[in-house]
Amino acid sequence: MELFDTSANRCPPGANIVGLRASDGAQLRAAYWRPEGPPRGTVALVQGRAEFIEKYFEVIGELLERGFVVATFDWRGQGLSQRLTRNRARGHVRRSTDYRLDLDAFIRQLLTPDCPKPWFALAHSMGAAATLDHSAACEEAEPFQRIVGVAPMVELHGFAGSTTARRLASGLRALGLARLFVPGGNARSLMEKPFVGNVLTGDPRRFARAAEVLRQAPTVGIGDPTIGWAHAAYRLMDRLTADGYAERIRTPVLMLAAGEERLVSTPAVEQFARRLKTASCLVLPDARHEIMMERAAVRARFWAAFDAFVPGEAVLHEAAARAAESPSGAGV
Template sequence: MELIDTPANPCPPGVKVVGVRARDGVELRAAVWRPEGFQRGTVALVQGRAEFIEKYYEVIGELLARGFVVAAFDWRGQGLSQRLLRNRARGHLRRSTDFRLDLDAFVSQLLTPECPKPWFALAHSMGAAAVLDYAGAGDASFARIVGIAPMLGLCGFAGSNLARNTAGAFSALGLRRLFIPGGGARALAQKPFAGNILTSDPRRYRRAAQILDLSPALGIGDPTIGWAHEAFLLMERLGSRDFAAGIKVPALLVAAGGDRLVSTPAIERFTKKLKIADCLVLTDARHEILMERDEIRAKFWAAFDAFAPGEPFLHEAATAAG
């Protein structure tokens, strides 16, 4: 287990890299960083589909500067965690509930022994949907959840009934391990910047592509039919009538007004079903808010700083600072 460090994308200092094992035997790469001085708690950084720890070095540094311990991991099937298929480029998932196995391993084998409470989840896209599913299944590990562009519904054709039914039918026919129709091995982040649906920031977009150019083992291509089918099952579970009411953890969901990957209206509807939650829509943002332009990211961090620690922790931090 290692982290990839390059001059253009340096790893924040003080990292400890560990391996954790899910209950079904899948090995995951994980890491933890500690800030200097007072520790305000821990931020569990939970990535989206096709992402990897190295992509978030900038964010990790910003969290460390705020006094948080930061813990992160690669989901099964991506990054340098164990792949599920012989063809490493295929982003696959066997069951939507397998995300819970990964989170269980992360919580029990890294957060519990290594990381001070309170624990805050900062989760993106697919990862945000998985964390909300984990909380709705009864887990109360996290004091607060910040979900960025959570995958609660998809945009356009990808979010249609036809796409959902097609994924289900092809999956039932035994085609689960094939790329979705039209899919291929090239990572989304390595496609041209012009017309991309992830971010309007060319520098951060180029940085992610350069990481994959230098370390292609980190990347995956498009989803498999099985992944798509399981993703629809996850979204259906989250959207079911009573599921959101079972989430007891305070949540801030941050959506992108220019998102063409996940459905911002679906995020707004879901927020209304939660007991303790708010939704912030950043009008000019595309899907990857943490990889956006500085002015957009500044709005996100202002919302995070107001929500995540909570007043008791801000007071404790001020007291410790003297």
């Protein structure tokens, strides 16, 4: 296993690449980095559908500058983790609960032995949905001290989120077509299509950067999802929105939603956040789906929200020390 970089997308120095094995045998590519100096904890960077470690090099570098250990992995069926169909371009998964197995392997085989606590999750889109599902289903203590969900896949936008689309996916899967692309789908990644009119980001440089990675390392990319993936995604979203399920999540959550979203439903994200016991939701009005890959002004607001919500253990200790030194005892 390796990591690929380009002239415009350099891998942060000090990468440690490891292989993980889920309990059902699925093999996953993972990596972690350590910052200079004592770490403030660990950020688990959890990707969305069709993403890969290389796409997050800039974000990883920014987290390292903040003093965090950063750990991430490719989900089964994408990146350089084990693919589940002969056609590598098909984004497939058998069951939505398989993503719990991937997260379990990540937590037990990478976070637990190599990454200092406290652990924070920074999860995007499908990865945010899977992280929240894992948290709700967890029978032991929830692993993360806080979760930041970026454009979480609680419900899909437009026709993809309709009852008709759900029934279509279920019917085609029942006919044995789970491994085929969704109707109209193909092997081309959204990042390989023209920038004009794209649903991912308003930043042409970051869009082109991801496309260049795919040109130089096409093995990390996938195209549209399969019917099986769509069916699994609907099952995952149905669990999250079922009565009483979201309320099982005890971890504090910050949700960041996009005002110009065309992949997931921002109103559904806001509604879901209201159901959680300790959660807030911030809508960034000028952002598209990939908030962390957006223009500088949008990313500045994202990082301001992240920094306010994920202070890290060291910062909490420093704040407490300042409060103790203040004559009034109210220095924070």
